[in-house]
Amino acid sequence: MKFRVSLLLYSRQFGTLVGLLALSTVLWLLTPYFLTLSNLLNIAEQTAIIAIVAVGMTFVIITAGIDLSVGSVLALSGVIMASALHAGVPLPASLLAGSGAGLFCGLLNGLLVAQGRLPPFISTLGMMSVARGAALVFTEGRAISGFSESFRHFASGKILALPMPVVIMLTIYFIAHVVLTKTKLGRYAYAIGGNEEATVLSGVNVRLYKAVIYALCGLLSSIAAIILTARLNSAQPIAGIMYELDAIAATVIGGTSLMGGEGTIWGTLIGALIMGVLRNGLTLLGISSFVQQIAIGSVIILAVLADMMLKARNR
Amino acid sequence: MHTTIRNLWMTLIAGFALLVLMGCQRGNNPSADKPTVALVLKTLNNPFFMDMQKGAQEAAQKYGVRLLVQAAERELDVEKQMQIIETLIQGKVSALCVTPSGSKEIVPAIVKANRAAIPVLIVDTRVDSQTLREAGGKVEAFIGSDNFAGGRLAGEYLAKRLGQKGKAAILEGIPGHETGDSRLRGFKQALANYPDVQIVSSQTANWERDQGYNVFQNVLESHPDVQALFACSDLMALGAIEAIGAAGKTGKITVVGFDALPEAREAIQKGKMDATIAQFPIQMGAIAVENACRLLKGETVPRDISVKIQLVTRENAGSDLVSIH
Numbered sequence: 001m002k003f004r005v006s007l008l009l010y011s012r013q014f015g016t017l018v019g020l021l022a023l024s025t026v027l028w029l030l031t032p033y034f035l036t037l038s039n040l041l042n043i044a045e046q047t048a049i050i051a052i053v054a055v056g057m058t059f060v061i062i063t064a065g066i067d068l069s070v071g072s073v074l075a076l077s078g079v080i081m082a083s084a085l086h087a088g089v090p091l092p093a094s095l096l097a098g099s100g101a102g103l104f105c106g107l108l109n110g111l112l113v114a115q116g117r118l119p120p121f122i123s124t125l126g127m128m129s130v131a132r133g134a135a136l137v138f139t140e141g142r143a144i145s146g147f148s149e150s151f152r153h154f155a156s157g158k159i160l161a162l163p164m165p166v167v168i169m170l171t172i173y174f175i176a177h178v179v180l181t182k183t184k185l186g187r188y189a190y191a192i193g194g195n196e197e198a199t200v201l202s203g204v205n206v207r208l209y210k211a212v213i214y215a216l217c218g219l220l221s222s223i224a225a226i227i228l229t230a231r232l233n234s235a236q237p238i239a240g241i242m243y244e245l246d247a248i249a250a251t252v253i254g255g256t257s258l259m260g261g262e263g264t265i266w267g268t269l270i271g272a273l274i275m276g277v278l279r280n281g282l283t284l285l286g287i288s289s290f291v292q293q294i295a296i297g298s299v300i301i302l303a304v305l306a307d308m309m310l311k312a313r314n315r
Numbered sequence: 316m317h318t319t320i321r322n323l324w325m326t327l328i329a330g331f332a333l334l335v336l337m338g339c340q341r342g343n344n345p346s347a348d349k350p351t352v353a354l355v356l357k358t359l360n361n362p363f364f365m366d367m368q369k370g371a372q373e374a375a376q377k378y379g380v381r382l383l384v385q386a387a388e389r390e391l392d393v394e395k396q397m398q399i400i401e402t403l404i405q406g407k408v409s410a411l412c413v414t415p416s417g418s419k420e421i422v423p424a425i426v427k428a429n430r431a432a433i434p435v436l437i438v439d440t441r442v443d444s445q446t447l448r449e450a451g452g453k454v455e456a457f458i459g460s461d462n463f464a465g466g467r468l469a470g471e472y473l474a475k476r477l478g479q480k481g482k483a484a485i486l487e488g489i490p491g492h493e494t495g496d497s498r499l500r501g502f503k504q505a506l507a508n509y510p511d512v513q514i515v516s517s518q519t520a521n522w523e524r525d526q527g528y529n530v531f532q533n534v535l536e537s538h539p540d541v542q543a544l545f546a547c548s549d550l551m552a553l554g555a556i557e558a559i560g561a562a563g564k565t566g567k568i569t570v571v572g573f574d575a576l577p578e579a580r581e582a583i584q585k586g587k588m589d590a591t592i593a594q595f596p597i598q599m600g601a602i603a604v605e606n607a608c609r610l611l612k613g614e615t616v617p618r619d620i621s622v623k624i625q626l627v628t629r630e631n632a633g634s635d636l637v638s639i640h
Contacts, residue, residue, distance in 0.1 A: 031406070033405055033406045033407060036405070038405060039402075039405040042401050042402065042405050045401075046398045046401065046402075049394075140490065141489065141490045141491075141519060141521075142490050142491045143417065143419065143420065143491055145419040145420070145446065146419070146446065146449070155423075156423075228394060231394070231397070231423065232393060232394060232397065232417070232420040232423060233419070233420070233422065233423055233446070233450070234417065234419050234420045236393070236417070236420070238391055238489075239394070241389065241391075241392070242389070279398070279402075280398075280402050280405075283385055283398075283399055283402040283403065283406075284402060284405065284406045286383045286385075288359065288384070288385070288386075289359060289385060289386050289387065289388055290359065293388060
């Protein structure tokens, strides 16, 4: 039984990878600019922000939840961090302030879901509006721009030819993979998503773990905010609009079920990369953004359809 | 086994993607040896930028260059715009024309194009010059309407309509946006000559029509004696005239917009609005591509190219004079 489940997860991830490779092959045939080292690094760098947000989303969705507030929380923690930097607060403390804001919003989401028993859709929809409004009030609607070279290093720096955002993304994915597969938190996330009542009855403190998972999701949004702010050299209160949808898309393309209980971290990375590759390739081919939206939407639908067919077969 | 089924599906997905790509390839041959000029717009779901695209296409045909037009899905998504520019750099375009979605935020993308030795021309919205200087970025030319002069024109007209005396309100664009800020400064400078025209309210409606409605409805509540409105864009003005209509004050408040959208010109003809400032986006797009081509031939181009603007009132709202060229 256990063997069968792990094989299934493995194959699902593998299938998504095949999809990514097939897409890349098509693009390689169509444009000479696609398969170059610099373009591949470019794609990885562009995908990093959404991919990091999608890690938190994957955890939440595995518990059969959803977090619609990630984009707004990203904006709020970005402007708080930026204003701390502008006020002369040292870099580490500013990063802590931003991450603290993200963690706080996420924890609030978690408490509303776990303690308040609000549906995640509702509590995070509320948070989406509250955090966005707070970011706008905090900045009076203006962007905060111009940061030191050492801060901008988070976007423009390189480690062994790898852009810094990619290094941060990969590090987070490794950690998240370990947490999801090797720790109690990860195992309980699957259990809660699979059958919450059974998990409660087996003595797991479901409320605690739920709160922690939503808090983590907020924290990851604030880490994405660091990269975004460094990249644009500006923190905008209107940053991250619709990121929740991109993050959800990356997660479901990667094979995580919105019903909860299943999904993998690496699948999400591949899902995010599929969207990044698609956008990049279509832009290289000079295809308009209108058509790009159709292509991305179709991929989301087809990927999930493929998943459902597969599941039906296995029954 | 299920792996094979899954693979089959993924192949289908890839096949579909291929079809989409093929379908959109129509006459777009990237291997053609013509130089490629890219025009990166704020958005394509706004008539202003669609006109700009049209002008750019005409010029590209005239000068024999390939034109790529790209835009983010949402007007303010400067990060997506940056992604597009990064990707175009990878695609080795010869020149980049950009309408920045953020005056400061676009600077890192310009610097990346500079490093790839791709000339950058800025269209419509200026780049923040201080940010550009600090980043060591370089822009070859700016092509755009003189928004400041447009704001002044609006201010002069509004003051004249009020008989140089009365209460006026302003709907601003998103704070920190160079375009709106310039219009606002021009408007306020014009009004400085008319001390009896009092500005009772100046609030942002974030360039949006529905917010134009809501914000101006609140203004009407708090200042029922307001006699005139200057909205920094027609979209906000069109929202505001609905609020004026709902309050039963149509025709009693002088409304001046900016951009001369077809819908705004129609509203002027119907007497719901009084004036707007016309820009000429078709020319803007054409001049941008023309100058990009001149740069590619090694010619020098002026650093600052103003595209004309014009006051549109009931007298000329229906005429062709203000429509296209």
